[in-house]
Amino acid sequence: MGDRGIRAGRLGWLALLPVLVAAQLAQDDEAPPLIPRDSLPTPFVRTAPLGVEELAEGFGASQEVFDLGRRLFFDPVLSPLRSVSCASCHQPELGFADNRKLSRGIEGYLTLRNAPSLLNKGLSEKVLWDGRAATLEDQVLMPIENPEEMGLGKAAAVNRLSSDPSYAAEFQKAFGREVDDAALAAALAGFVRGLTAGDSPVDRFRDGDVEALSADEEAGLWIYEGRGRCWRCHNGPNFSDESFHNTGVGAIEGVPEPGRFAITGEDGDQGRFRTPGLRMLTKTAPYMHDGSLGTLAEVVEFYRDGGNANPHLSDRMGKIELTDEEAAQLVAFLEAMSR
Numbered sequence: 001m002g003d004r005g006i007r008a009g010r011l012g013w014l015a016l017l018p019v020l021v022a023a024q025l026a027q028d029d030e031a032p033p034l035i036p037r038d039s040l041p042t043p044f045v046r047t048a049p050l051g052v053e054e055l056a057e058g059f060g061a062s063q064e065v066f067d068l069g070r071r072l073f074f075d076p077v078l079s080p081l082r083s084v085s086c087a088s089c090h091q092p093e094l095g096f097a098d099n100r101k102l103s104r105g106i107e108g109y110l111t112l113r114n115a116p117s118l119l120n121k122g123l124s125e126k127v128l129w130d131g132r133a134a135t136l137e138d139q140v141l142m143p144i145e146n147p148e149e150m151g152l153g154k155a156a157a158v159n160r161l162s163s164d165p166s167y168a169a170e171f172q173k174a175f176g177r178e179v180d181d182a183a184l185a186a187a188l189a190g191f192v193r194g195l196t197a198g199d200s201p202v203d204r205f206r207d208g209d210v211e212a213l214s215a216d217e218e219a220g221l222w223i224y225e226g227r228g229r230c231w232r233c234h235n236g237p238n239f240s241d242e243s244f245h246n247t248g249v250g251a252i253e254g255v256p257e258p259g260r261f262a263i264t265g266e267d268g269d270q271g272r273f274r275t276p277g278l279r280m281l282t283k284t285a286p287y288m289h290d291g292s293l294g295t296l297a298e299v300v301e302f303y304r305d306g307g308n309a310n311p312h313l314s315d316r317m318g319k320i321e322l323t324d325e326e327a328a329q330l331v332a333f334l335e336a337m338s339r
Contacts, residue, residue, distance in 0.1 A: 220333025
């Protein structure tokens with residue numbers, strides 16, 4: 001459920017938005033958004049695999065709530081003309097992300113940010129690229145309200161679901177009451193919290209299986225945890241510190257996007273965006289909040305170069321001295337988190 005519509009910030013950046021959006025329209029696939037079918041196994045068993053065991057704490061939603069959220073997630077019922085669903089921007093086969101730089105909502109509108117993966121979102125607190133949603137329950141309703149994403153609105157969504165006997169019965173079964181905003185949010189958030197990824201070769205290597213990684217992948221791990229300095233922001237079970245940093249992504253001629261600043265108003269938050277998790281990366285390209293980097297090799301090159309200069313660039317940034325072979329080994333390590 002991608003970000004949209006944060007337009008507060010520095011005038012220098014805002015003046016560029018019409019040009020950037022027009023350019024993106026020219027570059028992006030003009031095809032309308034898909035409505036992916038529910039391709040998940042049935043029954044879908046919520047698990048907390050190796051490496052993300054603490055996710056089990058978020059599996060508090062009942063099976064009825066989870067199943068209702070699953071139905072809502074894939075059903076275009078939450079858009080006015082039933083033309084998009086939550087899954088349109090968060091496709092299961094793409095790691096619950098999108099393969100476009102920017103996703104398309106109703107009437108072909110482009111979102112302003114790349115759709116992030118929904119895997120392991122139960123580990124996050126402040127949600128979305130700029131952290132403006134305090135909880136998943138807050139976040140899942142935002143695209144329904146946004147006129148350029150799903151655009152139905154909470155009140156209309158509640159009315160539509162209430163008038164559908166099948167949905168009305170499912171809400172009654174799951175929550176013991178009629179459809180309301182809180183129940184709609186709880187159902188969708190309960191489903192998202194059940195979407196997990198773990199038990200990768202990296203997890204198994206760290207758990208003691210010394211044969212889990214190839215020689216190049218293991219070399220990439222040591223670069224990741226050493227000279228690459230990746231671990232400083234990409235740590236924890238989802239390989240994210242769940243914090244916000246200015247790496248220069250999106251900065252143009254030294255002017256960063258507002259990022260977290262648009263939410264907090266604090267000057268130090270200029271250009272800061274959430275650290276994304278690194279699991280299932282081979283499925284979730286393109287990368288960064290603006291979808292500007294198409295491959296993992298490009299991501300590694302971006303960090304080798306020290307990011308894009310701007311007055312608020314994080315002091316964690318700086319050129320990383322790697323040979324081309326070492327850069328390829330770091331990519332191999334990142335790819336290993338997707339198996």
